Amino acid sequence: xxxxxxxxxxxxxxxxxxxxxxxxxxxxxxxxxxxxxxxxxxxxxxxxxxxxxxxxxxxxxxxxxxxxxxxxxxxxxxxxxxxxxxxxxxxxxxxxxxxxxxxxxxxxxxxxx
Amino acid sequence: xxxxxxxxxxxxxxxxxxxxxxxxxxxxxxxxxxxxxxxxxxxxxxxxxxxxxxxxxxxxxxxxxxxxxxxxxxxxxxxxxxxxxxxxxxxxxxxxxxxxxxxxxxxxxxxxxxxxxxxxxxxxxxxxxxxxxxxxxxxxxxxxxxxxxxxxxxxxxxxxxxxxxxxxxxxxxxxxxxxxxxxxxxxxxxxxxxxxxxxxxxxxxxxxxxxxxxxxxxxxxxxxxxxxxxxxxxxxxxxxxxxxxxxxxxxxxxxxxxxxxxxxxxxxxxxxxxxxxxxxxxxxxxxxxxxxxxxxxxxxxxxxxxxxxxxxxxxxxxxxxxxxxxxxxxxxxxxxxxxxxxxxxxxxxxxxxxxxxxxxxxxxxxxxxxxxxxxxxxxxxxxxxxxxxxxxxxxxxxxxxxxxxxxxxxxxxxxxxxxxxxxxxxxxxxxxxxxxxxxxxxxxxxxxxxxxxxxxxxxxxxxxxxxxxxxxxxxxxxxxxxxxxxxxxxxxxx
Numbered sequence: 038x039x040x041x042x043x044x045x046x047x048x049x050x051x052x053x054x055x056x057x058x059x060x061x062x063x064x065x066x067x068x069x070x071x072x073x074x075x076x077x078x079x080x081x082x083x084x085x086x087x088x089x090x091x092x093x094x095x096x097x098x099x100x101x102x103x104x105x106x107x108x109x110x111x112x113x114x115x116x117x118x119x120x121x122x123x124x125x126x127x128x129x130x131x132x133x134x135x136x137x138x139x140x141x142x143x144x145x146x147x148x149x150x
Numbered sequence: 151x152x153x154x155x156x157x158x159x160x161x162x163x164x165x166x167x168x169x170x171x172x173x174x175x176x177x178x179x180x181x182x183x184x185x186x187x188x189x190x191x192x193x194x195x196x197x198x199x200x201x202x203x204x205x206x207x208x209x210x211x212x213x214x215x216x217x218x219x220x221x222x223x224x225x226x227x228x229x230x231x232x233x234x235x236x237x238x239x240x241x242x243x244x245x246x247x248x249x250x251x252x253x254x255x256x257x258x259x260x261x262x263x264x265x266x267x268x269x270x271x272x273x274x275x276x277x278x279x280x281x282x283x284x285x286x287x288x289x290x291x292x293x294x295x296x297x298x299x300x301x302x303x304x305x306x307x308x309x310x311x312x313x314x315x316x317x318x319x320x321x322x323x324x325x326x327x328x329x330x331x332x333x334x335x336x337x338x339x340x341x342x343x344x345x346x347x348x349x350x351x352x353x354x355x356x357x358x359x360x361x362x363x364x365x366x367x368x369x370x371x372x373x374x375x376x377x378x379x380x381x382x383x384x385x386x387x388x389x390x391x392x393x394x395x396x397x398x399x400x401x402x403x404x405x406x407x408x409x410x411x412x413x414x415x416x417x418x419x420x421x422x423x424x425x426x427x428x429x430x431x432x433x434x435x436x437x438x439x440x441x442x443x444x445x446x447x448x449x450x451x452x453x454x455x456x457x458x459x460x461x462x463x464x465x466x467x468x469x470x471x472x473x474x475x476x477x478x479x480x481x482x483x484x485x486x487x488x489x490x491x492x493x494x495x496x497x498x499x500x501x502x503x504x505x506x507x508x509x510x511x512x513x514x515x516x517x518x519x520x521x522x523x524x525x526x527x528x529x530x531x532x533x534x535x536x537x538x539x540x541x542x543x544x545x546x547x548x549x550x551x552x553x554x555x556x557x558x559x560x561x562x563x564x565x566x567x568x569x570x571x572x573x574x575x576x577x578x579x580x581x582x583x584x585x586x587x588x589x590x591x592x593x594x595x596x597x598x599x600x601x602x603x604x605x606x607x608x609x610x611x612x613x614x615x616x617x618x619x620x621x622x623x624x625x626x627x628x629x630x631x632x633x634x635x636x637x638x639x640x641x642x643x644x
Contacts, residue, residue, distance in 0.1 A: 057318070069314075072317075072318070079329070080327070082332070084332070110328075124290075124320070128314070131294075131306060131313060134301065135307065135310060138306060
């Protein structure tokens with residue numbers, strides 16, 4: 038599972054950076070979505086995906102079962118998703134403003150004027 | 151429990167949220183901001199006093215023991231930077247009463263100004279690396295908002311590269327954090343330091359350190375990654391530029407100072423240190439050359455920020471207690487003086503309604519006091535003897551001489567000469583050049599007070615630099631010998 042997810046991360050990062058370098062508003066937005074998902078997946082893989090036991094202490098024992106999933110990466114990802122979403126929505130609004138003011142979504146074209 | 155460490159957060163958050171509640175009432179917002187920023191100055195002075203007398207202060211939030219809970223830590227370096235930030239923020243708050251336009255204020259200038267400082271406070275006081283990331287995002291998001299408050303085409307055009315480059319650097323930061331967590335299972339900086347101190351770095355940790363290096367380099371506008379800075383800084387009014395120059399790049403440099411002394415001491419990785427060293431020197435040089443080429447007042451000042459960042463990074467790269475102390479001294483000197491220069495440039499811009507040097511002139515003839523204030527800060531920035539910039543550069547150069555790093559010393563000295571040339575350009579064009587028309591300087595009382603306060607604090611820095619530098623030397627030692635920090639956070643048993 039870890040291996041396949043790592044391949045997915047590589048794919049996301051490559052595609053994300055490729056989209057960003059196009060300097061084209063819509064593609065930049067897509068690039069950011071891909072890149073932020075890649076970062077979240079890395080946090081996820083870092084926590085280890087081997088276990089399927091929920092990290093809940095049952096009534097009979099006092100400490101967490103050693104086979105349980107690490108809950109911290111999930112909390113980290115949750116925070117990162119919220120922050121990434123906020124950033125992305127700001128960026129989308131910014132792109133909309135830029136598009137409305139120049140009627141041009143290619144950043145390279147505008148810089149020649 | 152050291153509850154006073156939470157005071158700065160509470161004050162700034164209260165100021166921001168009360169401004170949000172009274173969104174329509176700008177006057178009330180400015181009063182809130184003024185009151186809470188004054189309280190912020192007092193509480194940071196309290197934190198500095200406590201840290202100086204009783205050593206590193208630690209607050210385990212909600213009493214969760216470290217390294218499992220959230221930890222707030224103030225050591226001397228962060229307390230000093232906190233105090234400098236609070237003083238500059240206080241002055242900018244006063245300044246913005248009359249120099250930030252009503253339109254920006256009605257769109258929530260005070261909310262975002264408080265939040266951006268809140269982000270910086272979070273970076274200075276946090277004890278774990280994930281909260282460092284979260285504080286960075288608070289800082290960035292409010293800086294995005296401040297950058298685009300006016301919604302002019304120019305601002306929006308400049309905001310897009312700024313926002314996208316910073317988003318990329320945040321993602322790199324996040325990936326670095328993920329790798330660190332995967333290899334150690336913890337994100338508390340003191341714990342990571344004690345864990346990595348005696349063990350060889352694995353490839354995963356090295357990769358993580360490079361990711362963090364990239365993220366901080368972009369945030370502090372290091373040599374190949376500085377393109378976002380000059381244009382976006384020049385697009386906004388001077389009050390906001392002063393806030394940016396005091397917070398954004400300095401917070402990046404502070405993260406370098408914290409992470410690359412505590413977790414990944416830069417001397418342990420000679421390859422990365424080499425890259426760091428040459429990038430720092432090039433940042434210095436290219437920043438000042440860029441400033442020489444500009445012809446608008448604020449552009450010169452904002453491109454200069456990069457050159458100054460180069461000095462700080464060079465100081466970190468030398469890595470000795472003296473060099474680290476000099477770096478912090480330089481940072482604080484630069485925060486104060488640069489903010490002051492930008493505020494002065496804002497006054498000129500507001501009175502004359504232009505930024506171009508060629509269309510200005512005769513300020514010295516008509517405005518002696520005002521010109522003197524500019525003169526003082528400009529000379530201090532370029533490092534002439536009785537002023538704070540001289541001592542900042544002197545300490546850095548001494549650290550460089552100790553290492554016999556002649557390339558760095560030569561570069562620092564010649565760059566500071568070129569700084570003087572570019573300041574001279576401003577002085578000749580704006581202040582000395584004869585011009586027919588009569589000037590009407592719109593200098594309000596609040597603006598004058600803020601500029602005078604910043605000039606005075608820079609002078610205090612200069613005249614008491616001996617005793618003050620002793621405190622900085624201690625701060626440098628506590629950054630260099632990380633034992634104190636680790637035991638203060640984790641307790642003796644770990």
